[in-house]
Amino acid sequence: MxxxxxxxxxxxxxxxxxxxxxxxxxxxxxxxxxxxxxxxVRPMNLALxxxxxVAMWTLSYVALLQPGLVxxxxxxxxxxxxxxxxxxxxxxxxPEEASGLSVGLVSATINLxxxxxxxxxxxxxxxxxxxxxVAGLFAGSALLGLLGDALGRRGAPGRRLPRPVTLLGAVATxxxxxxxxxxxxxxxxxxxxxxxxxxxxxxxxxxxxxxSEMKGGIFYEHAHRLFGMLVGATALAYATxxxxxxVSGPARALVGVLVGLVVVQGILGGLRVTGNVxxxxxxxxxxxxxxxxxxxxxxxxCVFAVAMLSxxxxxxxxxxxRGRAEGVxxxxxxxxxxFAALAMQxxxxxxxxxxxxxxxxxxxxxxPAWALHGHVTMALFAFxxxxxxxxxxxxxxxxRPVQALGKGISHAIGLQLVLxxxxxxxxxxxxxxxxxxxxxxxxxxxxxxxxxLLAMTASLAVLAYRATLTGFSASSSASRA
Numbered sequence: 001m002x003x004x005x006x007x008x009x010x011x012x013x014x015x016x017x018x019x020x021x022x023x024x025x026x027x028x029x030x031x032x033x034x035x036x037x038x039x040x041v042r043p044m045n046l047a048l049x050x051x052x053x054v055a056m057w058t059l060s061y062v063a064l065l066q067p068g069l070v071x072x073x074x075x076x077x078x079x080x081x082x083x084x085x086x087x088x089x090x091x092x093x094x095p096e097e098a099s100g101l102s103v104g105l106v107s108a109t110i111n112l113x114x115x116x117x118x119x120x121x122x123x124x125x126x127x128x129x130x131x132x133x134v135a136g137l138f139a140g141s142a143l144l145g146l147l148g149d150a151l152g153r154r155g156a157p158g159r160r161l162p163r164p165v166t167l168l169g170a171v172a173t174x175x176x177x178x179x180x181x182x183x184x185x186x187x188x189x190x191x192x193x194x195x196x197x198x199x200x201x202x203x204x205x206x207x208x209x210x211x212s213e214m215k216g217g218i219f220y221e222h223a224h225r226l227f228g229m230l231v232g233a234t235a236l237a238y239a240t241x242x243x244x245x246x247v248s249g250p251a252r253a254l255v256g257v258l259v260g261l262v263v264v265q266g267i268l269g270g271l272r273v274t275g276n277v278x279x280x281x282x283x284x285x286x287x288x289x290x291x292x293x294x295x296x297x298x299x300x301x302c303v304f305a306v307a308m309l310s311x312x313x314x315x316x317x318x319x320x321x322r323g324r325a326e327g328v329x330x331x332x333x334x335x336x337x338x339f340a341a342l343a344m345q346x347x348x349x350x351x352x353x354x355x356x357x358x359x360x361x362x363x364x365x366x367x368p369a370w371a372l373h374g375h376v377t378m379a380l381f382a383f384x385x386x387x388x389x390x391x392x393x394x395x396x397x398x399x400r401p402v403q404a405l406g407k408g409i410s411h412a413i414g415l416q417l418v419l420x421x422x423x424x425x426x427x428x429x430x431x432x433x434x435x436x437x438x439x440x441x442x443x444x445x446x447x448x449x450x451x452x453l454l455a456m457t458a459s460l461a462v463l464a465y466r467a468t469l470t471g472f473s474a475s476s477s478a479s480r481a
Contacts, residue, residue, distance in 0.1 A: 037109070044161070046164065048094070049106025056080070082139050084147060087147065091149035101145050126142065172234045173311055195218060250313055264299070272292040304454075308459050315400075322466045345375065349375055355371060
């Protein structure tokens with residue numbers, strides 16, 4: 001009964017916004033709850049439950065972009081099928097480590113974060129609907145997971161899944177990439193300040209803002225915030241599993257750094273809107289920061305890179321490559337130089353996006369000359385360095401992870417160059433305040449692929465360094481002697 005009463009109170013319209021201290025306390029309590037829950041649930045159930053939920057939220061976001069009886073409803077059906085798919089994977093590929101029932105219950109527990117937003121619109125003063133929503137959420141998710149599990153166990157066992165910690169790391173990495181895409185959409189549609197307050201949303205608790213009010217720019221910005229909460233929960237679960245399953249010291253350190261960066265990134269995202277710590281919606285109390293927006297955009301891609309590298313570390317890649325390329329000096333400097341060039345590109349690109357003056361009906365967008373010229377010039381250097389690093393790594397016989405990353409970046413850099421040209425043309429030819437979909441699509445795709453390139457190149461630089469570590473040290477000692 002206390003849970004029902006809490007839901008009823010939470011979904012009542014707020015008279016005054018929650019203060020910063022109260023919101024901070026709620027975040028701390030929520031984080032501790034996620035950690036405690038993650039210590040109790042079996043790791044594989046946790047990994048598959050988070051995977052299903054991230055996929056479900058992503059499809060639901062796309063469905064809300066395309067509402068209607070055809071596209072929207074089909075996408076929502078696909079979102080529900082994610083839990084079924086999670087159960088199927090549990091039954092087919094991890095029957096001894098997971099169960100479809102548990103995967104469904106894990107997904108339902110995560111989805112409690114957003115059920116209040118639907119109750120805002122549909123509670124209608126009823127004391128029964130909150131309980132009905134929660135009961136329906138858990139019953140439906142459990143049933144879908146069970147059905148998927150039963151179907152999965154009927155066939156021949158499939159290939160075994162990676163370790164739960166590795167799988168959860170991959171889920172966290174994918175979730176952050178989705179978050180970057182959503183952030184790119186926010187920037188492309190110039191909706192970064194559509195919701196004026198933070199950590200509240202128009203005075204509501206962030207997780208209880210009514211779905212019916214998420215329209216236009218408010219939808220883009222608020223959905224970005226909700227995914228930020230999901231990223232935080234996923235990172236905490238990932239860290240908990242990493243520390244309870246005994247991964248290596250470097251892997252634990254990287255996961256710990258990831259959690260810290262996720263927290264910092266969330267705070268920067270809020271301060272980018274308000275400029276200071278305040279729950280006020282009064283413009284006189286707010287000071288939105290463009291500089292903070294640039295830092296927030298850059299740090300998001302660095303968080304993604306750390307997440308990818310930590311996943312490789314949890315999979316044992318750091319240990320498996322150590323000393324496998326003795327004497328191959330280029331593996332030390334070439335991937336690192338490629339990463340440095342991409343990092344500079346990230347700064348110049350973020351500055352160009354956030355410092356541009358939007359177009360009018362008669363005049364196109366005005367881009368800062370130093371950022372534009374620097375970004376275009378550096379693109380040539382970055383292309384050469386990344387392509388060389390990728391091609392040489394792809395031909396390396398010492399390490400499969402190094403080969404895979406080399407092939408990935410050598411193919412992606414060409415597409416990134418094409419997307420960059422398309423994005424620049426789209427920005428320069430637009431007139432008027434309305435942002436066409438093709439401009440948003442090209443700029444967001446360019447940003448997302450840039451994040452993927454940066455993360456793969458950072459991982460390649462670290463793995464290549466590890467591959468040459470023993471040989472380099474030995475040869476250096478010999479030369480000094």
